[in-house]
Amino acid sequence: MIQMRKVSKSYGGAVKAVDSIDLDVRRGEIFGFLGPNGAGKTTSIKMITGILTPDSGDILVNGRDIRKEALAVKRSFGFVPDDPNIFPRLKAIEYLRFMGDIYQVPTDRRRERIQELTERFSLDEALTDRIQSYSHGMRQKLMIIGALLHDPELWILDEPMTGLDPKSAFVLKEMMRTQADSGKTVFFSTHVLDVAEKICDRVAVIDRGRILFCGSIGDMQRQFRQDGSLETMFLELVNHSETAGDPA
Amino acid sequence: MTNLVRLAVVLFRGSGTGITAGSGRRRKRSQLGNILLFLFLGIYMVGIMSASSAGLYSLLAANGLQDLMIGLYLSMGTVLVFLFGILYVISVFYFTGDIEKLLPLPLQADEIIGAKLAVTAAWEYLYLAVLVLPPLVVFGILSQAGAGYFLFLAGVFLLLPVVPLCLASMLVMLIMRFTPLARNKDRFNMVSGILAMLLALGFVFGTQSMARFDEMDLAQIISAGSASIAKLTTTVFPGTSFAVGALTAPDALQQLAQLGLLLLIASAAVLVTFRMARLLYFKGVVGVGASAARRRRLSSAELSKAGQGGSAFWTYWLKDVRILIRTPVFFMNNVLMNFLWPVFFVLPMLTSAGGSGGSGALIELARGALADPDGRGAALSLVICFVIACFISGTNGISESALSREGETFYIMKIIPMSWWRQIMAKVTAGLLFSLAGTLLPLVLAVAFLRPPAWLALGWLAVLPGGILMPNLGGFFFELFWPKLHWEHEQKAVKQNLNVLYGMALALLLAALLAGPAVALGLSAAGTALLVGLGSLVVAAAEIVILRRILPGRFAAIEP
Ligand SMILES: Nc1ncnc2c1ncn2[C@@H]1O[C@H](COP(=O)(O)OP(=O)(O)OP(=O)(O)O)[C@@H](O)[C@H]1O
Numbered sequence: 001m002i003q004m005r006k007v008s009k010s011y012g013g014a015v016k017a018v019d020s021i022d023l024d025v026r027r028g029e030i031f032g033f034l035g036p037n038g039a040g041k042t043t044s045i046k047m048i049t050g051i052l053t054p055d056s057g058d059i060l061v062n063g064r065d066i067r068k069e070a071l072a073v074k075r076s077f078g079f080v081p082d083d084p085n086i087f088p089r090l091k092a093i094e095y096l097r098f099m100g101d102i103y104q105v106p107t108d109r110r111r112e113r114i115q116e117l118t119e120r121f122s123l124d125e126a127l128t129d130r131i132q133s134y135s136h137g138m139r140q141k142l143m144i145i146g147a148l149l150h151d152p153e154l155w156i157l158d159e160p161m162t163g164l165d166p167k168s169a170f171v172l173k174e175m176m177r178t179q180a181d182s183g184k185t186v187f188f189s190t191h192v193l194d195v196a197e198k199i200c201d202r203v204a205v206i207d208r209g210r211i212l213f214c215g216s217i218g219d220m221q222r223q224f225r226q227d228g229s230l231e232t233m234f235l236e237l238v239n240h241s242e243t244a245g246d247p248a
Numbered sequence: 249m250t251n252l253v254r255l256a257v258v259l260f261r262g263s264g265t266g267i268t269a270g271s272g273r274r275r276k277r278s279q280l281g282n283i284l285l286f287l288f289l290g291i292y293m294v295g296i297m298s299a300s301s302a303g304l305y306s307l308l309a310a311n312g313l314q315d316l317m318i319g320l321y322l323s324m325g326t327v328l329v330f331l332f333g334i335l336y337v338i339s340v341f342y343f344t345g346d347i348e349k350l351l352p353l354p355l356q357a358d359e360i361i362g363a364k365l366a367v368t369a370a371w372e373y374l375y376l377a378v379l380v381l382p383p384l385v386v387f388g389i390l391s392q393a394g395a396g397y398f399l400f401l402a403g404v405f406l407l408l409p410v411v412p413l414c415l416a417s418m419l420v421m422l423i424m425r426f427t428p429l430a431r432n433k434d435r436f437n438m439v440s441g442i443l444a445m446l447l448a449l450g451f452v453f454g455t456q457s458m459a460r461f462d463e464m465d466l467a468q469i470i471s472a473g474s475a476s477i478a479k480l481t482t483t484v485f486p487g488t489s490f491a492v493g494a495l496t497a498p499d500a501l502q503q504l505a506q507l508g509l510l511l512l513i514a515s516a517a518v519l520v521t522f523r524m525a526r527l528l529y530f531k532g533v534v535g536v537g538a539s540a541a542r543r544r545r546l547s548s549a550e551l552s553k554a555g556q557g558g559s560a561f562w563t564y565w566l567k568d569v570r571i572l573i574r575t576p577v578f579f580m581n582n583v584l585m586n587f588l589w590p591v592f593f594v595l596p597m598l599t600s601a602g603g604s605g606g607s608g609a610l611i612e613l614a615r616g617a618l619a620d621p622d623g624r625g626a627a628l629s630l631v632i633c634f635v636i637a638c639f640i641s642g643t644n645g646i647s648e649s650a651l652s653r654e655g656e657t658f659y660i661m662k663i664i665p666m667s668w669w670r671q672i673m674a675k676v677t678a679g680l681l682f683s684l685a686g687t688l689l690p691l692v693l694a695v696a697f698l699r700p701p702a703w704l705a706l707g708w709l710a711v712l713p714g715g716i717l718m719p720n721l722g723g724f725f726f727e728l729f730w731p732k733l734h735w736e737h738e739q740k741a742v743k744q745n746l747n748v749l750y751g752m753a754l755a756l757l758l759a760a761l762l763a764g765p766a767v768a769l770g771l772s773a774a775g776t777a778l779l780v781g782l783g784s785l786v787v788a789a790a791e792i793v794i795l796r797r798i799l800p801g802r803f804a805a806i807e808p
């Protein structure tokens with residue numbers, strides 16, 4: 001579903017935020033993207049969604065290059081950024097209508113989706129209010145609803161769990177599962193290793209712009225020849241890369 | 249008092265238009281460029297105001313009415329300061345980002361207000377220096393006034409804005425403190441802005457109807473001198489009549505007395521404003537920026553309305569228009585501004601003329617000049633109409649800040665499945681809407697008062713499309729290169745955004761390039777309409793071609 005080939009990106013300076021990474025996300029799986037702060041997760045996601053242009057390398061979404069078939073690629077995914085920045089002066093319902101029109105969601109389908117999603121995320125009582133009056137978590141939920149309104153075949157979520165209350169986080173995890181089971185694909189980044197361990201089919205660990213590991217949790221345990229938790233293995237991976245990668 | 253001064257200095261540094269942005273060598277170069285740009289804009293406006301006032305002088309002097317000019321321009325200046333004052337005071341006192349930082353500091357309300365007033369006043373002086381001072385200097389030169397006139401002019405210039413600015417502040421503080429608007433911010437910005445405009449209109453028309461009470465004929469006006477006219481036009485703003493007196497009284501002693509009275513009334517205004525600030529400001533400012541949440545379920549009617557599909561283009565356009573109208577800073581700076589210029593330019597003209605003989609004579613003169621298809625008047629009116637369209641479209645800053653206004657939400661433009669070109673066009677169309685509305689207002693007033701022949705009114709309409717399209721398309725150009733996306737407060741996107749200035753300069757330059765030759769060549773009305781009307785459409789078409797060409801590359805390069 002997503003293929004990254006030798007993708008690099010630096011922000012003007014010498015440090016590469018993403019350093020020649022290769023990544024394959026398969027159709028129908030929940031793929032977790034893990035790594036410490038500043039590892040390059042958000043940067044990678046921004047390149048996949050077309051917000052940033054890679055310095056070098058290729059990215060294919062569903063076999064298409066976003067630089068060549070921009071609209072088709074953009075229609076195929078729904079994206080929720082790490083910072084829930086949406087138009088604060090719009091009312092929530094106006095925002096959803098905006099997204100529905102932009103993604104050309106048919107009328108009856110749209111009504112159904114809005115009702116269903118807002119109820120599941122308990123936003124149905126606040127739809128006529130300005131987004132300005134929303135809390136951080138409410139904004140995040142609204143963004144999730146907006147991104148899923150057109151029922152995309154690929155979900156791209158940047159740290160979707162931060163800021164969500166336990167019930168909403170549970171709903172989201174449940175939705176990710178049913179989504180993947182129905183043949184769609186979920187790609188998300190997270191710091192919460194417990195979540196990753198429980199719901200991901202496969203994970204990748206990135207640090208300082210390089211992929212340290214990519215595979216299922218079982219693969220990781222085989223590689224480490226131990227039955228450790230994801231947390232211990234993750235810490236070991238990252239510590240190891242720190243001592244190995246330090247030039248000094 | 250020292251707190252006040254310190255604060256003013258800090259606020260002033262932060263309120264620039266970003267002239268000192270950038271760093272290192274690039275900073276020096278861009279600074280120089282920006283200063284040149286300011287000079288260009290300043291000289292351009294000074295040139296227009298001087299030339300038009302010199303024209304007015306000769307027109308009036310032919311009838312011995314030249315003294316009217318002083319009252320006219322001083323009342324224009326007063327209205328200008330008052331209207332801008334309302335807009336500035338609302339946004340600077342109540343809606344800027346620094347307020348949340350200032351409130352917790354141990355400062356008195358009048359210290360904050362004083363500092364903010366000083367910053368606002370600086371901008372007002374700038375406007376006055378460009379728009380009102382040149383005509384008064386021209387008057388001094390043409391009427392061969394002595395050094396005394398210019399000395400008193402300096403005093404009047406310094407004191408003139410004080411009273412209207414203080415009145416504007418008091419009015420706003422009262423509105424913010426005592427109306428339910430201040431509690432329900434949802435409607436506040438629209439209502440108060442429109443209220444302020446209506447109030448100003450009411451003032452102006454009120455004075456006009458007062459003028460109707462004493463029907464004087466031309467001869468009487470001349471004999472009564474400009475003082476009587478000035479009194480009529482300036483009843484609303486105590487002080488302006490003293491300002492007029494300081495420039496027109498028969499001898500220096502009386503002039504000095506008038507200036508003294510002006511100083512007295514200005515000081516009183518400042519004192520009252522400060523006292524009022526202590527009583528009202530903190531109570532009005534707390535809670536600004538909050539938005540009322542009602543938390544109610546959507547009715548099924550609302551839901552089915554929201555579920556209805558619409559065109560992506562118009563939905564996108566509607567989103568931009570909504571944000572423009574609902575964000576106080578955008579509403580004040582970009583939306584109301586369209587309607588403010590017409591009020592400023594047209595109404596004082598009509599009032600100081602209005603009802604009484606003086607204006608009647610002026611309007612008669614103008615009507616005569618416009619009726620002749622081969623005369624200069626008709627051709628000139630087409631040029632003026634075109635320049636006004638360019639001016640309003642170029643100064644409202646809507647297309648000029650189309651990307652910057654997105655701020656942190658800019659990334660949405662990149663991820664939604666709508667081509668960048670269509671998004672940009674939707675944004676420019678929002679600019680077109682407000683430019684058109686802003687241009688039609690003075691046009692309708694002009695048609696109502698000047699009653700041009702039908703062919704000329706149609707000619708005015710014919711030069712509008714180009715006059716509106718050209719600046720809006722050209723103004724957007726700079727946003728593709730230097731969008732200002734990282735701001736905490738909306739103010740930075742529209743007021744402290746150099747792209748707005750660049751766009752304005754380009755609009756005025758293009759307008760001058762088309763209108764200049766039309767005037768210089770002495771073209772007939774038909775020729776003028778053809779040159780500026782068609783010429784601007786050709787320029788607009790060229791702008792579209794260029795924008796389309798550079799858009800994909802430039803847009804991809806903007807990385808939020
Ligand atoms: N706008 C930017 N300008 C310059 N450098 C940036 C920018 N955004 C990110 N970086 C740098 O790029 C690197 C990768 O950042 P990125 O945001 O991709 O990390 P992340 O894995 O998402 O981290 P986190 O878990 O904290 O969200 C970091 O070293 C960061 O400092």
Ligand SMILES: [Mg+2]
Nearest residue numbers: 041042043082
């Ligand atoms: Mg991140």
